[in-house]
Amino acid sequence: MSERVIYTVKVEFGDCDPAGIVWFPNFFRWIDAASRHFFAERGVPRWEETAQTLGVIGTPLVDTHTRFVKSASYGDTLQIAVAIPEWRDKSFLQTYRMKRGEDLILECEEVRIFAAKREGGGIRAVPIPPEIRRLCE
Amino acid sequence: MSERVIYTVKVEFGDCDPAGIVWFPNFFRWIDAASRHFFAERGVPRWEETAQTLGVIGTPLVDTHTRFVKSASYGDTLQIAVAIPEWRDKSFLQTYRMKRGEDLILECEEVRIFAAKREGGGIRAVPIPPEIRRLCE
Amino acid sequence: MSERVIYTVKVEFGDCDPAGIVWFPNFFRWIDAASRHFFAERGVPRWEETAQTLGVIGTPLVDTHTRFVKSASYGDTLQIAVAIPEWRDKSFLQTYRMKRGEDLILECEEVRIFAAKREGGGIRAVPIPPEIRRLCE
Amino acid sequence: MSERVIYTVKVEFGDCDPAGIVWFPNFFRWIDAASRHFFAERGVPRWEETAQTLGVIGTPLVDTHTRFVKSASYGDTLQIAVAIPEWRDKSFLQTYRMKRGEDLILECEEVRIFAAKREGGGIRAVPIPPEIRRLCE
Numbered sequence: 104m105s106e107r108v109i110y111t112v113k114v115e116f117g118d119c120d121p122a123g124i125v126w127f128p129n130f131f132r133w134i135d136a137a138s139r140h141f142f143a144e145r146g147v148p149r150w151e152e153t154a155q156t157l158g159v160i161g162t163p164l165v166d167t168h169t170r171f172v173k174s175a176s177y178g179d180t181l182q183i184a185v186a187i188p189e190w191r192d193k194s195f196l197q198t199y200r201m202k203r204g205e206d207l208i209l210e211c212e213e214v215r216i217f218a219a220k221r222e223g224g225g226i227r228a229v230p231i232p233p234e235i236r237r238l239c240e
Numbered sequence: 241m242s243e244r245v246i247y248t249v250k251v252e253f254g255d256c257d258p259a260g261i262v263w264f265p266n267f268f269r270w271i272d273a274a275s276r277h278f279f280a281e282r283g284v285p286r287w288e289e290t291a292q293t294l295g296v297i298g299t300p301l302v303d304t305h306t307r308f309v310k311s312a313s314y315g316d317t318l319q320i321a322v323a324i325p326e327w328r329d330k331s332f333l334q335t336y337r338m339k340r341g342e343d344l345i346l347e348c349e350e351v352r353i354f355a356a357k358r359e360g361g362g363i364r365a366v367p368i369p370p371e372i373r374r375l376c377e
Numbered sequence: 378m379s380e381r382v383i384y385t386v387k388v389e390f391g392d393c394d395p396a397g398i399v400w401f402p403n404f405f406r407w408i409d410a411a412s413r414h415f416f417a418e419r420g421v422p423r424w425e426e427t428a429q430t431l432g433v434i435g436t437p438l439v440d441t442h443t444r445f446v447k448s449a450s451y452g453d454t455l456q457i458a459v460a461i462p463e464w465r466d467k468s469f470l471q472t473y474r475m476k477r478g479e480d481l482i483l484e485c486e487e488v489r490i491f492a493a494k495r496e497g498g499g500i501r502a503v504p505i506p507p508e509i510r511r512l513c514e
Numbered sequence: 515m516s517e518r519v520i521y522t523v524k525v526e527f528g529d530c531d532p533a534g535i536v537w538f539p540n541f542f543r544w545i546d547a548a549s550r551h552f553f554a555e556r557g558v559p560r561w562e563e564t565a566q567t568l569g570v571i572g573t574p575l576v577d578t579h580t581r582f583v584k585s586a587s588y589g590d591t592l593q594i595a596v597a598i599p600e601w602r603d604k605s606f607l608q609t610y611r612m613k614r615g616e617d618l619i620l621e622c623e624e625v626r627i628f629a630a631k632r633e634g635g636g637i638r639a640v641p642i643p644p645e646i647r648r649l650c651e
Contacts, residue, residue, distance in 0.1 A: 120390060120395070122297045122363060135526070150258065164264045166306070166307050167308075174362055177395070224425075225311055256532045260532045394572075395562070396637065397635075405539035409539060441579070441580050442577075500585055
């Protein structure tokens with residue numbers, strides 16, 4: 104399994120809902136940023152560049168299973184530990200543990216693919232590019 | 241199991257990412273709106289009102305498992321069929337099937353709770369209010 | 378001046394902040410959707426299509442002046458009246474009046490341009506495409 | 515005029531639209547976070563606390579005038595210089611200059627008020643709390 108990469112988030116007032124806690128779709132904004140951050144830290148270029156070189160436009164989500172443990176609110180600093188524990192032929196697992204200090208906020212396990220543009224609109228899965236996998240293992 | 245309620249979404253340009261498809265956290269925005277829409281359709285008052293009458297400030301998410309089947313893009317009209325297939329003591333299952341015409345876009349199964357404010361900040365689970373359950377069965 | 382087009386928004390729980398009112402960046406999400414809706418109603422194709430036919434990828438914002446009059450909250454239905462009162466050589470004015478029934482929520486006046494991709498990244502202004510202007514006057 | 519406070523933003527993939535540039539409502543997310551950051555840096559407590567002590571629930575926007583100069587995209591680091599150049603009886607001006615290195619991205623001038631909850635829902639303007647003004651001058 105790959106080493107973890109940490110992505111840090113500062114929760115803002117506008118990230119919270121009328122109950123005063125983070126509105127959960129915002130957790131997914133940060134998880135997606137943490138996913139991209141993982142690749143950036145390993146030296147994977149911007150998707151705009153890989154679109155030219157490898158045909159890869161990003162890593163869309165196929166499946167997510169997320170367990171919310173504690174709520175968070177504005178002023179909190181959250182740390183997300185990201186890893187890729189498993190590579191398959193056309194997909195990979197990416198996992199996230201989000202904490203505020205010692206408090207566990209959520210755990211998330213995703214299946215993602217590498218995607219290319221499909222003729223006529225939409226996207227299609229492509230095999231894992233070996234040059235990207237090598238950087239991330 | 242409760243009857244399904246339909247929530248309709250029109251996908252906008254700004255809901256899409258540089259790959260030209262819906263950025264997945266936006267799907268969760270709509271799922272949350274569909275969850276609230278289910279309760280509104282069954283006659284459950286705004287959470288601001290239930291906060292006064294029942295102490296309930298909303299139905300925060302405890303667990304979500306979502307499977308993304310097809311991508312969507314701006315101009316698409318999506319329909320989300322929402323149901324509550326199971327009530328437990330302190331939580332309930334809420335499910336979503338999102339379609340564009342006949343195309344399945346995603347399926348989502350959530351565990352949610354009814355929450356009250358906790359003294360000193362944050363939230364806590366409360367037993368399912370029978371008056372709300374009665375409206376929703 | 379062009380006739381007004383109406384874009385309707387239903388305010389959701391998650392659009393509101395801990396003060397219980399719409400968090401203002403969400404008003405701009407709806408204004409942008411209303412801008413695109415105006416063009417769609419006049420028969421202007423998706424930007425993905427105009428990118429192929431005219432090189433136009435959208436109508437980015439150059440200037441916005443917005444006056445917020447009343448707050449809104451979840452459950453509200455808002456109507457946005459959109460118009461294009463003035464066309465210039467490389468830009469145009471687009472205006473919005475957002476109401477909840479008879480209550481004025483906000484007024485917004487924008488300057489927008491038509492943009493094409495610039496070689497090497499970023500965007501550049503292009504002259505107003507006459508075929509689009511004709512549809513919108 | 516008060517000294518400027520800097521708020522730093524890292525642009526993420528999902529902040530960008532199908533044209534590959536930041537979707538403008540996201541700029542307003544960051545401007546609002548920068549506004550709150552200014553108060554936090556000057557020692558103003560969270561609005562949840564001032565709601566108890568002063569009745570103040572936040573600083574809603576009354577008017578914004580924003581000029582967009584250059585586009586930004588994911589991977590960019592943006593710095594927002596925030597100041598409060600003018601205090602009035604019931605409102606204040608707050609200004610923002612957003613830059614990427616030496617490039618000016620946007621300039622924004624806002625009018626904001628201090629707000630309290632109104633009986634029966636909604637909000638109302640209150641006079642500038644002297645203890646907050648003193649911290650921010």
